[in-house]
Ligand code: SF4
């Protein structure tokens with residue numbers, strides 16, 4: 061371990077290079093959302109973001125009122141930032157590996173509302189359970 | 199099985215949310231704009247579950263090993279539960295007659311529509327006798343299966359370019375898939391093995407958007423558009439001229455560029471430097487070993503994995519050949535000089551006849 | 566199976582081998598043929614002892630024009646120096662070149678950062694262009710220039726240009742540009758011994774011999 065520690069790791073040069081442009085993009089997207097209800101999504105994985113970039117984004121966007129945890133095919137965190145309408149979405153796999161991270165500009169991310177077919181399937185299941193109960197089963 | 203892919207998700211007790219998450223992860227993986235996730239979701243929700251026939255010929259099963267280690271069970275899930283993998287002799291439980299029957303049935307039902315994945319080269323030598331299964335040679339088998347395929351994905355460098363079996367002296371007369379099948383769209387997913395996410399990503403892309411853009415080697419540009427070198431995190435060291443000279447010197451310890459140790463990154467198109475391996479843990483260069491160029495044609499026959507890229511590929515005896523050339527040149531030179539001397543002599547004799555006391559003549563050649 | 570990969574393999578394999586064989590063969594031919602020529606004996610009394618030492622000296626003194634000529638030619642001489650120096654930096658400074666030389670001869674030395682190399686290559690290219698313009702416009706130089714001069718110019722220019730293009734990925738995939746670069750350099754190597762480019766080796770001997778002869782007679786060289 062000692063020897064491993066002596067291997068110098070060169071951190072990439074990390075000025076906040078992309079965050080300012082991203083913030084501009086978010087502002088423009090919010091404009092579009094207000095004017096024409098248009099959703100927008102920015103894939104953070106496709107941009108080289110330095111730690112300084114991330115800090116700047118976090119700081120400028122702040123923390124909002126809603127934190128959601130989605131548990132399907134692994135965990136996902138969906139958090140509204142301090143800027144209403146801007147959502148920070150992180151999808152991870154079953155073994156905790158980050159699959160994709162994005163900023164969504166919308167009223168509610170599309171993945172949140174229950175889907176009609178899923179509701180129908182759920183309803184079916186519920187009816188079955190009610191029927192089972194009514195017939196005296198557990 | 200008139201089920202769509204979304205239905206298949208539901209069949210497995212998964213919601214549309216899981217499906218959307220899967221689409222988001224895949225678009226991100228494919229480096230598509232995020233808006234494509236919605237398009238993909240819409241498309242896949244209406245796409246019938248495809249039949250996938252996976253045939254293996256002259257190969258080592260490394261590609262399948264790699265594929266079953268996709269970065270997340272999410273994608274694997276899609277592959278093995280939601281896409282109907284109708285035939286793969288390594289993964290399926292059935293064997294022998296039963297397996298062959300199942301495969302024939304699957305092919306008959308989806309004739310003209312299934313996706314054919316081929317891994318391994320196809321030996322042509324000895325009438326195809328080097329690779330025979332169930333009484334049929336690989337080449338006949340492939341020709342037949344290709345006829346009913348909507349598209350063929352040649353997985354691994356062996357299927358795409360011939361790979362190891364194709365390497366000199368190629369005793370079995372192995373050829374890549376593209377050499378046998380010319381009338382079907384073929385997507386080459388090369389690598390030895392290919393990155394698992396690339397294999398699954400290509401399948402999902404094909405299902406959502408059809409044929410991906412291919413480079414001139416038939417590989418999807420989304421994954422094979424850049425060289426390893428162009429995306430290598432050691433690139434600054436290359437540019438600064440800092441190189442590891444051996445695998446245990448100071449440069450190697452400092453993580454400097456591996457060019458001198460034979461790295462083929464500058465001429466190798468693959469996604470290792472960005473997607474990495476084993477759930478994004480690392481990739482060969484990050485672990486201190488140069489790129490072998492495994493996703494390029496003939497990577498076995500390029501002079502040696504540890505010979506630097508600019509070095510000669512041939513293994514000819516340098517000293518002998520060049521020494522011989524020098525000797526030959528010297529002999530010709532002596533001959534030329536002798537010829538010139540005899541002409542000089544003739545000329546001198548001639549002028550001696552004309553003038554009784556010839557003035558001393560010098561000859562300087564070039565100044 | 567793929568042509569472009571084959572092109573690079575051809576450049577690194579048979580083409581390289583052939584170019585080297587021709588280079589060595591041709592260079593020895595030219596050198597031996599010149600050195601083995603008969604030189605008639607100079608019967609005059611030598612004005613200096615060890616005239617050959619003066620010959621060696623001439624190799625160096627002729628590296629810079631004599632005062633009398635300077636106003637007329639110094640600037641073009643300087644451009645020519647700039648070119649030769651920049652070219653040398655590119656050839657012996659770039660690590661891939663060193664690795665190729667090491668592979669063939671076993672000799673190696675530390676390389677320079679690629680930034681320095683690309684700068685030197687740029688300087689070499691521009692000075693080459695200037696020298697070509699000079700050759701084409703100067704009334705005397707133009708008259709004494711022949712195919713050899715222009716073709717040799719082209720063969721020096723081409724590897725520099727293709728090398729830079731390969732480095733910056735301009736005009737095609739890297740492996741193709743690299744192959745073209747290597748092939749152009751190999752053409753240069755094969756052409757070198759049989760052209761005026763042979764001065765890379767022969768200049769030593771021609772200057773030395775001239776210097777020796779003149780100084781023996783007491784002339785300043
Ligand atoms: S390690 Fe290989 S790929 Fe990385 S910079 Fe060096 S030569 Fe290029």
Ligand code: SF4
Pocket residue numbers: 389390426466467468470481482483488489490491492493
């Ligand atoms: S780094 Fe090169 S040799 Fe290694 S897996 Fe990637 S493409 Fe293949």
